[in-house]
Amino acid sequence: MKKILIILLSLWGGINLGMANECQNTLSFDRWLNEFKQEAHHRGISLATLNATLNQLRYNPTIIKRDRRQIQFAQRFDHFSAKLISPYRIKKGKRLMRKYRNLFATIERQYGVPASVITAYWGLESSYGAVQGKFGTIRSLATLAYDCRRSSKFRPELLSALAIIDRGDLRISEMRGAWAGELGQTQFLPSFYRQYAVDFDRDGRRDLIHSIPDVLASTANYLKHAGWQRGKPWLEEVILPKQMPWEQSGLEHSYSLDHWAKLGIKRRNRQPLKGRTEASLLLPMGRNGVAFLVYANFKNVYLKWNESLLYSTTAAYFATRLAGATKHKPARAKIDSLSFQEIKKLQYLLRQRGYDIGEIDGIIGAKTRIAVKQIQKIYHLPADGYPTKRLLKRLQQR
Numbered sequence: 001m002k003k004i005l006i007i008l009l010s011l012w013g014g015i016n017l018g019m020a021n022e023c024q025n026t027l028s029f030d031r032w033l034n035e036f037k038q039e040a041h042h043r044g045i046s047l048a049t050l051n052a053t054l055n056q057l058r059y060n061p062t063i064i065k066r067d068r069r070q071i072q073f074a075q076r077f078d079h080f081s082a083k084l085i086s087p088y089r090i091k092k093g094k095r096l097m098r099k100y101r102n103l104f105a106t107i108e109r110q111y112g113v114p115a116s117v118i119t120a121y122w123g124l125e126s127s128y129g130a131v132q133g134k135f136g137t138i139r140s141l142a143t144l145a146y147d148c149r150r151s152s153k154f155r156p157e158l159l160s161a162l163a164i165i166d167r168g169d170l171r172i173s174e175m176r177g178a179w180a181g182e183l184g185q186t187q188f189l190p191s192f193y194r195q196y197a198v199d200f201d202r203d204g205r206r207d208l209i210h211s212i213p214d215v216l217a218s219t220a221n222y223l224k225h226a227g228w229q230r231g232k233p234w235l236e237e238v239i240l241p242k243q244m245p246w247e248q249s250g251l252e253h254s255y256s257l258d259h260w261a262k263l264g265i266k267r268r269n270r271q272p273l274k275g276r277t278e279a280s281l282l283l284p285m286g287r288n289g290v291a292f293l294v295y296a297n298f299k300n301v302y303l304k305w306n307e308s309l310l311y312s313t314t315a316a317y318f319a320t321r322l323a324g325a326t327k328h329k330p331a332r333a334k335i336d337s338l339s340f341q342e343i344k345k346l347q348y349l350l351r352q353r354g355y356d357i358g359e360i361d362g363i364i365g366a367k368t369r370i371a372v373k374q375i376q377k378i379y380h381l382p383a384d385g386y387p388t389k390r391l392l393k394r395l396q397q398r
Contacts, residue, residue: 077314093322100115124315137161185208227297235319250282250283257273258276279294281293289386353375
C-alpha cells in the first residue's frame with residue numbers, strides 16, 4: 001500500500017498537484033469581449049476609449065501560462081532575498097534616498113511612511129523604474145478577465161485600466177507593464193492606480209510611469225490607506241536561544257516584547273527587548289534560519305501589498321537594510337528544505353489528513369505553515385511551522 005501511494009504521488013506531481021478541478025470557459029473570447037464592452041460603456045467608459053482599446057483585441061495564451069505557473073514564490077527566503085536585494089539595489093536605493101531627500105521628507109510628513117519603505121518597493125517592483133514591463137496592459141487584463149479561473153479579480157481591473165485612459169492619466173500607448181496588468185514604477189494594479197494615485201507634481205496627470213514625485217507619493221498614499229502606523233516598526237532581526245517553545249512562532253500568534261524577552265530572544269545588537277508592544281516571531285526557514293519579529297505594520301500593510309509571505313518578508317527586510325540594518329546572520333545549522341514538487345506532495349498529504357492548506361501550489365504559505373505546525377506537534381517534532389524532508393518522510397510512511 002505504501003509503494004502504491006508513493007507511485008500515485010509521483011504521477012500526481014508530474015501532472016501538477018495544484019491543477020485539479022480546472023474550470024472551463026463557455027464563451028468564445030470575441031463573444032465575451034463584445035458583452036464586456038456593453039457593460040463597460042454602461043459603467044461610464046466612453047465609446048472612443050472602448051473602440052480604441054478593445055476593437056480587434058486578441059486573446060494572449062502566454063499570459064495564462066504565466067498565471068498557471070508562478071513558482072518564483074516557492075524559493076527559500078535566503079535564496080529569494082539574495083537575488084532581489086543585490087548590492088547594486090542597496091547602493092542605488094540609498095543614493096536615490098539622498099538625491100530625493102527633500103521629496104521623501106515632504107511625503108513622510110504628509111503620509112507617515114518612511115523613505116526606506118517606499119524605496120524598497122521602488123527597487124523590488126521595477127529596479128527604480130528601469131524595468132516596468134512590456135506587456136500590453138489592456139490585452140493582458142482582458143485575457144485574465146476572460147479566463148474563468150480568476151475572472152472576478154481581473155474584470156474590475158480591466159474596467160479600472162479603461163477608466164485611467166478615459167480620465168487622461170495615461171495614453172493607450174503608455175499602458176504597458178507586467179504580465180498581470182500592474183503598471184508604473186511601483187507596479188500598481190489599475191484599481192489601486194485609480195484609487196490611490198496622486199498628482200504630486202501638480203501637472204494635471206497622475207503619472208506613475210514617468211513622474212517620480214507621483215510614484216513615490218502614490219506609493220505612500222496607498223500604504224497609509226492600507227493602515228500604515230506612523231513612526232512604528234515593521235520588522236527587525238532577532239537572535240534566538242537554542243531552545244524555546246517553537247509553537248509560539250508564526251503570524252497567528254502575537255506577544256509583547258516583554259514576553260519574547262523572557263524566552264531569551266534578543267535584538268540583533270544584543271540589546272534586550274522591552275515593552276508591551278506586540279509582535280509575532282517569523283521564522284522564514286524554520287528555527288535554524290534567520291528570525292524576525294514582525295509588527296502591526298508588517299502584518300496589516302505588507303501582506304496587503306502582496307499576499308506572498310516570501311515577497312512581503314523580503315520587501316520588509318530590504319527596507320530595514322536601506323534604513324541601515326546589516327545583512328542577516330547566516331543559518332545556525334543546515335536548512336533541510338523541500339523542493340517545489342516535494343512541497344506539493346506534502347501539501348497533498350496534509351490535505352488528505354483533513355488540514356486546510358489552501359491551494360496545492362508548492363508554496364509554503366500561511367495555511368501550509370499552520371498545518372505543518374499542527375502535524376509537527378503530533379509527531380513530537382519542533383513545531384516551527386517549516387516543512388522538512390524528515391517530516392515529509394514521516395507523512396509518506398503513514
